[in-house]
Amino acid sequence: MLGRLFNGRSVEQMDPQAGSTRSNSAPSGNSLSTKMMTMNLSSISDIKTSPFPNDDSYSKTILYGTPNQLNFTPLHPYSFRMVLVQDKGEIINRDNHKVLYDSSRDHHFDDPVAKKCDYRHEISELLDFMFGNPIHQDFHYRGRVKLHVLSSLPGLQKSVLLSTQFEHSKLNFAIAVVIPVNQEQLSQCIIPNWKQLIHHIALIKTSFIENHVLQKQQQGNYLDIAILFKQAIISLQNLVSIPRILLGITQFDSIFQDWCFEVNNWIEIKDGARLGCIGTKFLQSLLAVVNGIKDDISLANSNNVVRVVIMAINPIVVQKLIFIISGILPYNPELKISSSASNIDTTLEDATQGIQRHNPKRDEPVSPQYIATTRGSPSTPSIISKGWEIPSITPSRSTATTTTMTPISRPSMIQPMASSSSVAQLSSSLQSHNSFSSSLSRGFHMLQNWKNSMDSTSSSMTNSIHGYHTPSPKMEYDEYPWSTTTATTTTPCQQPLPNSLPRTMSSFDLTQNMGKLKRVMPKLPHIGRNVVNVMSVGDSCSPLTKSERLNEYRNELLQLMDNSTSCITTSLEYDPIKSVSVVNVQYDDLTSEYEHERRRTVALEPLCGYISEFTPCFKLQACPPSQDLETKIINTMRNDLLEANCEETRTIFVSLRAREIREFVINKSIDNLGTYKPTIRRLYTNGKPSSYVDRAAFDKVSKVLDSVGDCDGSQESMQRVRTLLSQI
Amino acid sequence: MVFTVLLAHFCDIHGPRSILSTQQTTELPEQYVLPEFSKESYCTSCLLMLPKHVVDPNNPTTTLQTELNNNVYTTTQYNAVRFRVLNSVVRKCLSEETPVYDARPMFFGDESRGYSIALSFKLKDLEARGSERRYAYIVNCKNEKKLLDNWGVIVETITVMIEYLTKKSYEYEMVNSTNNEIFLRGKNMQSRSMTELLGDDEVFVKMHLWNAKLLESLSS
Ligand SMILES: [Zn+2]
Numbered sequence: 016m017l018g019r020l021f022n023g024r025s026v027e028q029m030d031p032q033a034g035s036t037r038s039n040s041a042p043s044g045n046s047l048s049t050k051m052m053t054m055n056l057s058s059i060s061d062i063k064t065s066p067f068p069n070d071d072s073y074s075k076t077i078l079y080g081t082p083n084q085l086n087f088t089p090l091h092p093y094s095f096r097m098v099l100v101q102d103k104g105e106i107i108n109r110d111n112h113k114v115l116y117d118s119s120r121d122h123h124f125d126d127p128v129a130k131k132c133d134y135r136h137e138i139s140e141l142l143d144f145m146f147g148n149p150i151h152q153d154f155h156y157r158g159r160v161k162l163h164v165l166s167s168l169p170g171l172q173k174s175v176l177l178s179t180q181f182e183h184s185k186l187n188f189a190i191a192v193v194i195p196v197n198q199e200q201l202s203q204c205i206i207p208n209w210k211q212l213i214h215h216i217a218l219i220k221t222s223f224i225e226n227h228v229l230q231k232q233q234q235g236n237y238l239d240i241a242i243l244f245k246q247a248i249i250s251l252q253n254l255v256s257i258p259r260i261l262l263g264i265t266q267f268d269s270i271f272q273d274w275c276f277e278v279n280n281w282i283e284i285k286d287g288a289r290l291g292c293i294g295t296k297f298l299q300s301l302l303a304v305v306n307g308i309k310d311d312i313s314l315a316n317s318n319n320v321v322r323v324v325i326m327a328i329n330p331i332v333v334q335k336l337i338f339i340i341s342g343i344l345p346y347n348p349e350l351k352i353s354s355s356a357s358n359i360d361t362t363l364e365d366a367t368q369g370i371q372r373h374n375p376k377r378d379e380p381v382s383p384q385y386i387a388t389t390r391g392s393p394s395t396p397s398i399i400s401k402g403w404e405i406p407s408i409t410p411s412r413s414t415a416t417t418t419t420m421t422p423i424s425r426p427s428m429i430q431p432m433a434s435s436s437s438v439a440q441l442s443s444s445l446q447s448h449n450s451f452s453s454s455l456s457r458g459f460h461m462l463q464n465w466k467n468s469m470d471s472t473s474s475s476m477t478n479s480i481h482g483y484h485t486p487s488p489k490m491e492y493d494e495y496p497w498s499t500t501t502a503t504t505t506t507p508c509q510q511p512l513p514n515s516l517p518r519t520m521s522s523f524d525l526t527q528n529m530g531k532l533k534r535v536m537p538k539l540p541h542i543g544r545n546v547v548n549v550m551s552v553g554d555s556c557s558p559l560t561k562s563e564r565l566n567e568y569r570n571e572l573l574q575l576m577d578n579s580t581s582c583i584t585t586s587l588e589y590d591p592i593k594s595v596s597v598v599n600v601q602y603d604d605l606t607s608e609y610e611h612e613r614r615r616t617v618a619l620e621p622l623c624g625y626i627s628e629f630t631p632c633f634k635l636q637a638c639p640p641s642q643d644l645e646t647k648i649i650n651t652m653r654n655d656l657l658e659a660n661c662e663e664t665r666t667i668f669v670s671l672r673a674r675e676i677r678e679f680v681i682n683k684s685i686d687n688l689g690t691y692k693p694t695i696r697r698l699y700t701n702g703k704p705s706s707y708v709d710r711a712a713f714d715k716v717s718k719v720l721d722s723v724g725d726c727d728g729s730q731e732s733m734q735r736v737r738t739l740l741s742q743i
Numbered sequence: 744m745v746f747t748v749l750l751a752h753f754c755d756i757h758g759p760r761s762i763l764s765t766q767q768t769t770e771l772p773e774q775y776v777l778p779e780f781s782k783e784s785y786c787t788s789c790l791l792m793l794p795k796h797v798v799d800p801n802n803p804t805t806t807l808q809t810e811l812n813n814n815v816y817t818t819t820q821y822n823a824v825r826f827r828v829l830n831s832v833v834r835k836c837l838s839e840e841t842p843v844y845d846a847r848p849m850f851f852g853d854e855s856r857g858y859s860i861a862l863s864f865k866l867k868d869l870e871a872r873g874s875e876r877r878y879a880y881i882v883n884c885k886n887e888k889k890l891l892d893n894w895g896v897i898v899e900t901i902t903v904m905i906e907y908l909t910k911k912s913y914e915y916e917m918v919n920s921t922n923n924e925i926f927l928r929g930k931n932m933q934s935r936s937m938t939e940l941l942g943d944d945e946v947f948v949k950m951h952l953w954n955a956k957l958l959e960s961l962s963s
Contacts, residue, residue, distance in 0.1 A: 144840075599809070602952050
């Protein structure tokens with residue numbers, strides 16, 4: 016398998032001096048990412064905690080369950096260490112072990128400040144753990160990763176060692192990685208990321224076998240190993256510092272209302288469905304696609320590697336989309352979230368009062384542009400109504416779509432006339448809000464809020480609209496792609512203006528534009544969590560610290576062990592089948608353990624919001640476009656297949672700007688040429704879903720979205736949505 | 744039966760041995776009752792010693808059971824159902840790895856033998872080889888993720904037990920030592936049970952209860 020995976024790897028890229036003879040054999044099929052290999056490994060000083068956007072409180076609440084800052088464990092990159100050792104099989108020889116690579120001797124990993132001896136363990140300590148007892152070697156455990164806690168050093172109080180032994184070409188080797196975490200941090204850094212850590216060790220092992228065992232030319236130059244090790248450090252840094260989405264919070268009514276609100280918003284504003292216009296069905300298609308892999312996304316035990324990567328520019332817009340997606344994903348039942356069990360966290364409410372849901376500087380463009388656009392030629396490429404179209408190999412309009420969707424077209428939409436006209440629209444809508452509320456099909460929530468804030472904020476409305484600045488082109492890309500097809504599409508939903516201004520749009524505009532409008536932050540029970548783990552849901556008392564927990568255990572144990580306090584009662588029972596007696600033991604105080612059970616932490620799956628660049632370890636993420644993003648994703652997928660039990664890897668790749676959904680699949684067994692070329696299918700393109708989208712799922716999602724549109728915020732209507740959601 | 748808790752001992756005479764094995768037996772708890780077995784291959788230090796007052800004078804007494812919230816927790820000398828597998832886990836922990844007997848946790852495993860978190864420790868005993876007796880507390884589970892997810896509960900519960908055993912045996916030794924350390928060192932090696940090291944003949948019964956509590960919290 017290795018030969019197949021690595022056939023034709025361009026090793027020149029890893030080591031210019033090596034002069035490999037295999038470098039030209041086959042251009043494609045680099046299994047370990049080529050891009051990665053060309054990375055400049057000058058030092059690890061550039062490893063920093065991956066920055067994530069400074070989300071607004073609303074985004075934080077809907078994605079993470081709390082607007083509060085989430086704690087994480089910073090890891091010190093210089094305290095990591097990796098060694099690669101050969102066991103020469105000479106047990107009696109003192110130099111039985113040959114250290115092939117040791118990052119502590121690699122200047123790339125030198126800490127400019129600390130003294131090495133202060134934070135480097137003696138190699139003998141590592142070897143003892145890596146190889147175990149040389150006399151009683153157990154070969155059965157080969158290949159598995161084990162964990163040991165290392166001794167304390169002056170500069171590295173706590174650290175653990177992950178190691179694995181393996182055999183190749185009748186030689187025995189072991190890889191070990193020192194990770195600077197203490198036992199308390201283990202549950203935040205190592206355990207939730209075990210699978211990913213094992214994967215990185217597997218990558219190092221594979222590269223080592225390919226380049227240093229099978230190809231002797233590579234001996235002595237371990238740049239590939241160093242790069243992979245650096246990748247592993249970066250990956251773990253990301254895993255422990257990027258906040259993970261809390262699935263399941265839509266179980267709480269307040270968040271569920273927000274979910275319905277955002278769904279309606281998206282369908283109307285982004286997909287352009289209103290008053291007879293069917294809209295682009297982009298959201299419906301995306302949800303139908305995600306639905307097909309939802310278990311693989313949210314469950315930890317899945318062997319199928321899946322990713323959903325959304326390429327976008329506007330973090331707020333795309334995070335709302337991620338929130339919508341998260342609403343259809345199953346959540347970990349251990350979280351014990353239920354809509355009834357909720358003591359609203361009042362401290363949270365106080366802390367977030369007055370925080371506006373919509374940040375006008377970063378949020379969607381508002382009514383003036385919208386109205387101007389729809390006036391010109393209110394359009395929706397309602398191609399979907401013509402039925403399912405077989406996707407063509409060369410998308411006919413994709414070029415046009417991207418070219419017309421340039422920022423240049425945007426300023427022309429914002430005409431003074433349009434703006435003033437929109438103000439007029441809004442004013443008239445305001446006056447007649449009672450009438451439109453009855454006919455409102457979508458967006459009960461925004462209407463509610465609009466009503467609530469009518470009195471206090473109506474005077475500021477005009478100002479806020481005038482005060483709104485043209486969004487920078489950067490913000491626009493993800494917006495209204497269907498409106499840009501105006502020029503090429505001739506299936507308009509003609510609406511004579513001004514009287515037929517879509518009403519829900521008006522209320523949305525109001526929500527957007529009344530600068531002082533305070534959308535009430537969703538009311539949630541207290542959620543105790545950090546970046547990776549959830550410690551408590553609905554339990555406002557803060558989780559116990561480790562020493563508090565240990566003290567509780569100590570007290571319980573003393574109670575049990577001390578003969579003067581423990582009252583153990585025993586009785587004998589004869590077992591006639593086995594002809595022995597069984598002692599039945601009873602102890603009064605056995606139930607207090609439930610306290611601990613309730614406080615057990617639950618690790619969240621690696622799903623995140625908008626991050627600064629594509630990060631392979633996250634199964635759901637949004638990131639900005641970059642030239643090599645597709646290459647990065649495909650290389651990552653090839654690396655996935657290095658896992659022995661990984662047969663297939665799949666990525667749903669969404670371009671929000673182009674409103675395009677593509678699916679990349681690489682399957683080990685189908686691909687017998689060893690090139691690991693992905694199968695790419697367009698699932699949604701040119702404003703319509705392709706026949707690859709599962710029709711049944713598409714229809715079920717349609718029912719859900721319809722029910723969301725009909726939802727008026729009552730328990731019954733929300734229950735109806737929930738029921739339909741559970742059936743997709 | 745997902746988790747098994749083991750107390751293992753590196754016996755001076757018999758090598759790595761399981762002293763007790765506790766598991767949750769929700770269905771058919773009677774199948775986990777251990778039949779009588781030959782004690783020939785055991786000595787005092789590696790045998791599960793039950794207090795005299797609980798043992799049936801007329802029948803061999805092999806099994807401890809406790810019912811808790813509709814689950815039955817069973818402790819026996821060795822695990823009747825997964826005997827081979829758990830024996831090899833004990834061997835792995837105490838002789839194939841490089842044990843550090845200071846209660847630092849380690850983790851190892853594979854698909855066929857399940858995954859284990861083990862904390863090894865030693866108790867001072869002048870009558871033992873090297874004046875100490877070596878033990879390991881092991882929690883084994885077939886599901887790697889399930890085991891690791893419970894790392895905190897497992898390690899903390901066991902750490903506290905080991906802390907207690909170490910302290911108690913030291914105190915007991917201080918009170919009962921006959922000042923003959925020099926005389927005994929390296930000579931008079933004898934098998935001694937943990938019950939003797941702690942001066943508590945109920946210690947294994949209490950461990951059984953503690954393990955049951957741990958398993959109960961892991962099962963919910
Ligand atoms: Zn023995």
